[in-house]
Amino acid sequence: MNTDDINLAYKLRHALNENLDALPASTTERLAAARALALSRKKADAPAQVRKTRRFFDVDFHFSGASLGRLGVAIPLVALVVGLGGLYQYEQQQRIAELAELDAAVLADELPLTAYLDHGFNAYLESQQRQQ
Amino acid sequence: MATDKELGDFLENVERRAFKQAVYAVRKDEAALDIVQDAMIKLAEKYGDKPAAELPMLFQRILQTTILDYFRREKVRNTWVSLFSGLGRHGGDDEDFDILDSYEAEEGSAAAESSMDQVERAQTLQLIEAEIQKLPARQREAFLMRYWQDMDVAETAAAMGCSEGSVKTHCSRATHTLADALRAKGIKL
Numbered sequence: 274m275n276t277d278d279i280n281l282a283y284k285l286r287h288a289l290n291e292n293l294d295a296l297p298a299s300t301t302e303r304l305a306a307a308r309a310l311a312l313s314r315k316k317a318d319a320p321a322q323v324r325k326t327r328r329f330f331d332v333d334f335h336f337s338g339a340s341l342g343r344l345g346v347a348i349p350l351v352a353l354v355v356g357l358g359g360l361y362q363y364e365q366q367q368r369i370a371e372l373a374e375l376d377a378a379v380l381a382d383e384l385p386l387t388a389y390l391d392h393g394f395n396a397y398l399e400s401q402q403r404q405q
Numbered sequence: 406m407a408t409d410k411e412l413g414d415f416l417e418n419v420e421r422r423a424f425k426q427a428v429y430a431v432r433k434d435e436a437a438l439d440i441v442q443d444a445m446i447k448l449a450e451k452y453g454d455k456p457a458a459e460l461p462m463l464f465q466r467i468l469q470t471t472i473l474d475y476f477r478r479e480k481v482r483n484t485w486v487s488l489f490s491g492l493g494r495h496g497g498d499d500e501d502f503d504i505l506d507s508y509e510a511e512e513g514s515a516a517a518e519s520s521m522d523q524v525e526r527a528q529t530l531q532l533i534e535a536e537i538q539k540l541p542a543r544q545r546e547a548f549l550m551r552y553w554q555d556m557d558v559a560e561t562a563a564a565m566g567c568s569e570g571s572v573k574t575h576c577s578r579a580t581h582t583l584a585d586a587l588r589a590k591g592i593k594l
Contacts, residue, residue, distance in 0.1 A: 278580045282552040285533060285583060289553055292530045293421045300438065304420040307442035312413055314446055316453035 371395060407457040415460045416445055419554070423468055426549055429538045430472045440475055444468040465550055465564035529592055536586045540579050543567075547575035548583075 375388060378398070388394050407415070420441060427437035444467045452463045537545060543565070550561040551572065562569045587593075 278577065278584070281584050282548070282576075282580050285537075286552045288530050288533050289422075289425070289537075291526075292534060293425065295527075295530075296421055296424070300424065300434065301421070303438050304424060304441065305417075307438070307445050308413065308416045308420055310442065311416060311445035311449040312409060315409060315412060315449040316451060 371398075374398060407453065407455060407460060411457040412449060412453060412460070415457065415464075416448075419461070419464060420445070422549075422553055423464070425534075426468065426546075426553075427472060429534070429545060429549075430542065431475055432538065436475060440468070440471045444471045447471070461554060461556055462560045462564045465554065465556065465561075466566075469546060469564065532590060532592060533583075533587070536583055539586070540582060544575045544579035544582070547572050548579035551576050 375394070375398075379388065423441045423444065424437055427440040428434060431437055431440065444464065447467050448460070448464050452460070452467075455463060537548070540548065546565060547561060550556045550564060551558070556564065558569045558572050561572045565572065
């Protein structure tokens with residue numbers, strides 16, 4: 274909308290406001306009565322939400338349905354994370370042990386240095402151990 | 406959260422304009438009063454606990470819905486009651502009546518000039534109201550909310566349940582239509 278349109282709109286608004294003052298008394302009285310009626314039925318203010326401080330040892334909280342539901346999700350998640358961590362640690366230990374074994378074999382001149390590059394050498398070592 | 410005083414002040418501020426808005430839509434004073442009363446009660450009962458800043462948008466939305474409900478009820482009623490009832494109640498005398506025909510002023514007197522101005526002004530205001538009444542409903546709603554109820558584009562869009570672009574389009578069309586209509590009648594504001 275250009276400036277002329279906006280000016281016209283505000284002039285119309287002024288004209289409409291002028292007309293408001295000419296409302297008959299019966300109408301304004303009826304409107305006032307309607308307003309009073311509406312106010313008498315105003316919705317009560319919602320009670321302020323009190324934030325409950327939950328104590329750690331609050332038995333009711335810990336054994337309520339909601340808390341049990343949350344625990345039902347949290348416990349398997351924690352178990353999964355701990356399990357994955359344990360597996361990772363076990364694999365690491367295995368790898369270190371294999372490398373140490375290879376190092377010992379190299380030092381004893383039982384193996385060529387290229388054995389480090391042979392990823393399938395574990396099978397050979399295991400067969401050696403079995404024979405011993 | 407609006408206090409009782411804030412809600413009361415808001416309703417007092419808006420009630421006469423809301424009444425006129427309803428009159429422009431339904432063209433019956435009694436029905437318009439009922440609509441405004443219903444809208445006020447609904448606002449107070451259901452949204453009385455909302456922040457004061459949200460009241461204008463909520464009230465406009467309720468008012469428009471109540472006007473729509475009125476038309477729906479009228480439609481249902483008209484299927485049962487004769488379609489011809491109520492016709493001829495409007496127009497007629499009002500259209501033929503021209504206050505200037507029966508008005509006689511003492512020429513040259515300041516009082517007479519002032520009275521003439523007043524009459525002309527009153528007629529102009531009536532014509533403006535008539536032209537606003539003739540606007541398509543959505544254009545009229547958008548125009549009145551934006552420029553009479555002081556609502557911004559976003560609030561008007563929320564109250565009308567349409568996009569902000571539609572509000573701008575409705576307002577622009579309404580203003581152009583009014584400008585053309587008033588120009589055609591020789592009215593200059």
